[in-house]
Amino acid sequence: MPGSLHKKHPLAIRWFHWINFPVLFMMIWSGLLIYWASDVYFVGSHKLFPQSFYQAMHIVEKGDDGKFHGRLALGMGWHFSFMWLFAVNGALYVLYTAISGEWRYLLPGRQTLNEALQVVLHDLKIRKQRLPKRKFNGAQQIAYTSVVTMGFGSLLTGIAIYKPAQFAWLTSLLGGYQVCRFIHFWLTMGYCAFFVIHILQVIRAGWNNFRAMITGYELIADETLAATEGQE
Amino acid sequence: MTTPDWPSPDDRPLESGAAAEARMRTLTRRSILWSAGAIGLSWFTIHRSATSPIAESDGIPGQLRMVLKLNEKAARGIYREDRMSPQFAASTAVELKTNGGYGLDGEIDESSHKILVRGLHNMSQAVPQDGDEPAVEITISHIKGLKPYTIVTEHKCIEGWSAVVQWKGARLRDLIVALGPATISGAEPEIYKRQNDLMPYVAMETPDGSYYVGLDMESALHAQTLLCYEMNGKPLTTEHGAPVRLAIPIKYGVKCIKRIGLIRFTRERPKDFWAERGYDWYAGL
Numbered sequence: 204m205p206g207s208l209h210k211k212h213p214l215a216i217r218w219f220h221w222i223n224f225p226v227l228f229m230m231i232w233s234g235l236l237i238y239w240a241s242d243v244y245f246v247g248s249h250k251l252f253p254q255s256f257y258q259a260m261h262i263v264e265k266g267d268d269g270k271f272h273g274r275l276a277l278g279m280g281w282h283f284s285f286m287w288l289f290a291v292n293g294a295l296y297v298l299y300t301a302i303s304g305e306w307r308y309l310l311p312g313r314q315t316l317n318e319a320l321q322v323v324l325h326d327l328k329i330r331k332q333r334l335p336k337r338k339f340n341g342a343q344q345i346a347y348t349s350v351v352t353m354g355f356g357s358l359l360t361g362i363a364i365y366k367p368a369q370f371a372w373l374t375s376l377l378g379g380y381q382v383c384r385f386i387h388f389w390l391t392m393g394y395c396a397f398f399v400i401h402i403l404q405v406i407r408a409g410w411n412n413f414r415a416m417i418t419g420y421e422l423i424a425d426e427t428l429a430a431t432e433g434q435e
Numbered sequence: 436m437t438t439p440d441w442p443s444p445d446d447r448p449l450e451s452g453a454a455a456e457a458r459m460r461t462l463t464r465r466s467i468l469w470s471a472g473a474i475g476l477s478w479f480t481i482h483r484s485a486t487s488p489i490a491e492s493d494g495i496p497g498q499l500r501m502v503l504k505l506n507e508k509a510a511r512g513i514y515r516e517d518r519m520s521p522q523f524a525a526s527t528a529v530e531l532k533t534n535g536g537y538g539l540d541g542e543i544d545e546s547s548h549k550i551l552v553r554g555l556h557n558m559s560q561a562v563p564q565d566g567d568e569p570a571v572e573i574t575i576s577h578i579k580g581l582k583p584y585t586i587v588t589e590h591k592c593i594e595g596w597s598a599v600v601q602w603k604g605a606r607l608r609d610l611i612v613a614l615g616p617a618t619i620s621g622a623e624p625e626i627y628k629r630q631n632d633l634m635p636y637v638a639m640e641t642p643d644g645s646y647y648v649g650l651d652m653e654s655a656l657h658a659q660t661l662l663c664y665e666m667n668g669k670p671l672t673t674e675h676g677a678p679v680r681l682a683i684p685i686k687y688g689v690k691c692i693k694r695i696g697l698i699r700f701t702r703e704r705p706k707d708f709w710a711e712r713g714y715d716w717y718a719g720l
Contacts (some may be wrong), residue, residue, distance in 0.1 A: 207440040207451030208458055221470070225477055241595030274712030277596065280499035283506055283715070284484075312438045327687060338441035367591065368520040368685045368720040369513060375521060380589055380597055417470060418462040423442065 206424040211338060211415040213303065219296035220416065226292060227394065229285045234391055235262055236278025244388065286361065293354050308338040311348055315341040326407070336427070350397050353390050360387040447497055474684040492706070494713025511651065520588045520659055520720065521683035522581045528667050533674045534594075538641025538710065539694055545575055545678040548642075554634055554700030556615045556624050570697075571614070575678045580661050581613070583606035586659055588684035590691070591720060600618040602682040604663035607637075616700035626656070638674070638705030639681065642696030646698070649705030650690065654719060659684050662695070687718040 212220075239262050244251045254271075255264045261345030263271040300306045324330035339347065363374040363383040377383050405413055415421040442448075450458040469532040475617055484498040493500055551570035561569035583603055591597045608626070615624045618632045626633065629650065637655040654660065661682045671677040676693025683690050689709045699705070711717035 205452055208455050208462075209446055211441070221473065225481070229481070237595065241592070243596065276709075277495055277499075279715065280495045280713065284502040306442060307439055314437060335442065336442075337438055337439075342682050344438070358700035366510065366720055367589075369510070369518050371518065371521050379663060380591065384595065404612055406464050414459070414463055414466075415543070417466040418459070418575075419466075420449060420459065420462055424458050425451075428442070 206422050207428070208420045210419060210421055211421045212419050213299075213305065214419060215299045215303075216296070216305065216417060217419060219292055219299070222288070222292050223296075225407065226285055226288045229281055230289055231391055231394065233278045234388075235260065235283035236274050236347070237282060238388060239263065239273045241273040246386075248294075283365075286365075289354075290358055293351075293358065297351065297355075309344060309347055311341070311344045317341065317346050319345055326404075346397065346400070352395055353397075357387060357390045360384075360390070445593035449709065452566045492711040494711060503715045503717075504606065504662065507715070507717070507719075510717060511653070511691065513651060514719070516653060516657055518685075523587045523589065525587050525598045525601050527599045529598050531590060531598050531600050531666070532676065534592060534675065535646070535693070538643055538646035538692075538696075539673060539676070540645075541645065542673070543642070543678065543694065548575055548678050548696075549573070549651040549697055550578075550679070551697045552614060552699070553697070554617050573610075573614075575664065578605050579614050579664060581609045584661060586661065586682070586684070587663055588682075590682075590684065590688055593687040593689050593714060593718065600682075601667050602661055602663045602696055603668075604661040604679070604682065607660045607662055607681070608658065610662060610698075611637075611656065618673065619702065634700040634702055636702055636703070636705050637700050638697070638699040639692050640697040640699075641692065641694050644697075646692060646708050647706055648681075648690050648692045649710070649716065650686075651717065651719075653682065654685055657683070659683055685720050689714065690718055 222396050239252075239257055242250060242252060254263075257273075258271065263273050265273045300309060320341075321330060321332075322342035325332070359373065360377060360383040362370055363377050364380060364387060367374040367380050367383075374380055374383055377386070411422055443581045448455075485496060487496040487498040489496055490500070495503075522607055544566050549572040551564065552573060553568060553570050555571055558569070558571065562572050563569050582605065584606055585601065585603045587599060587601045590600045591596045612623070612626050616634050616637075618624050618629075618634070620632050622632065623631075624633055635652050637652060638647065638651045639650070659682075662679050664677075664679050666672075666675055671680060676691075676695075679695050680693040681691050681695065707716050709718075
């Protein structure tokens with residue numbers, strides 16, 4: 204199948220993306236160790252995470268006394284170490300995207316909503332037509348812009364609950380200490396939801412698409428290229 | 436604004452035709468090698484941190500403790516004494532749950548309770564202590580004789596919950612001024628003019644020594660740091676730390692030591708009950 208190699212993802216963005224993966228994982232895991240100590244959120248009349256979940260995830264561990272103990276101190280230690288990496292990596296990513304012009308592909312535009320709807324219909328196999336050939340389609344633009352905005356939200360609410368006296372203005376602005384904690388937690392649940400969909404979509408998009416996130420180049424078949432040009 | 440097409444019509448491919456696939460394979464191989472290196476290095480770094488030796492009475496791996504200390508430096512760098520923990524209407528105060536009973540065994544008589552003080556500039560009033568260093572003794576009436584302040588602040592537990600509480604007591608700052616801590620230079624202490632010359636730390640312990648906290652001097656001198664004898668308009672109960680406890684809303688609740696039996700000004704960083712169990716020593720909010 205004849206094709207051509209096209210530059211898709213800049214080196215910097217690939218590094219930011221892959222660095223973020225273990226960093227965000229460590230933040231979520233240590234965040235869970237912290238949340239365990241005061242797990243106040245409910246779904247209906249049930250606690251959000253049952254004890255069995257904490258045991259399965261090794262959030263709690265059996266002590267010498269045979270009882271299960273949490274690891275809040277350890278969680279705080281990791282969380283307040285990796286927060287720096289999360290913040291710096293995220294800030295550099297946004298800065299790079301802004302300066303390089305890469306934001307043009309990522310930010311939603313006029314056609315985004317309509318296109319996102321087409322993507323959903325296409326993915327649900329309701330619509331057969333080929334999707335427009337873009338770096339990121341409308342659904343991706345919405346998802347990726349949202350997740351970066353969420354990251355900024357985590358950073359702000361994180362600062363607000365980390366230093367609520369020194370940055371009391373921020374904590375009050377965002378609705379108070381417990382409101383910030385609530386937002387901080389549910390943004391994390393949002394990442395988990397994003398992650399599941401992201402993985403499923405990466406799998407369905409296939410190896411060629413995934414490879415572009417590692418090598419930076421995507422191999423595009425000549426017929427695909429011709430077909431997209433025909434759409435214009 | 437419209438999203439640009441990709442690939443753009445004037446995009447010049449890196450390779451096309453028969454050579455494209457071969458080139459792609461080379462790029463992939465190279466990238467996978469880089470990835471393996473990066474994964475190995477980050478795994479090595481995280482694993483090394485996670486398994487770094489836990490110092491005696493430290494509770495968490497040494498590298499995490501090191502970061503907590505760096506965070507403390509950053510926090511003390513931006514700390515300003517005029518930043519306050521927000522105040523709330525007294526009507527929003529709630530009953531505080533009792534979360535720690537360390538050091539509260541047995542009854543205590545308020546009228547005869549003595550708080551021992553060590554590390555003063557002038558220790559001439561020190562009274563010999565049975566089997567221990569001499570100490571200046573102060574009573575609850577001493578503390579109640581200082582100007583009382585009432586604050587309604589959000590008590591924040593390190594576990595994550597919080598509760599609005601009304602506290603009444605004397606400013607620790609006023610007691611520090613009245614007592615005069617020792618100085619590094621040995622000169623007369625001047626609390627406001629030469630704060631850097633004061634002993635940099637304050638240690639507090641329960642009478643039996645089973646609960647203890649350490650404070651940095653800036654936080655001890657903060658206007659909202661109170662030696663409390665009333666909570667929500669009523670005298671402190673035993674389980675809340677009668678006859679006198681600390682309320683320090685610019686720190687986590689773990690620093691709000693109950694039933695204070697000892698105050699010591701010191702040059703060395705004091706031991707801290709929860710810091711020994713892996714928590715941040717500074718615990719500043």
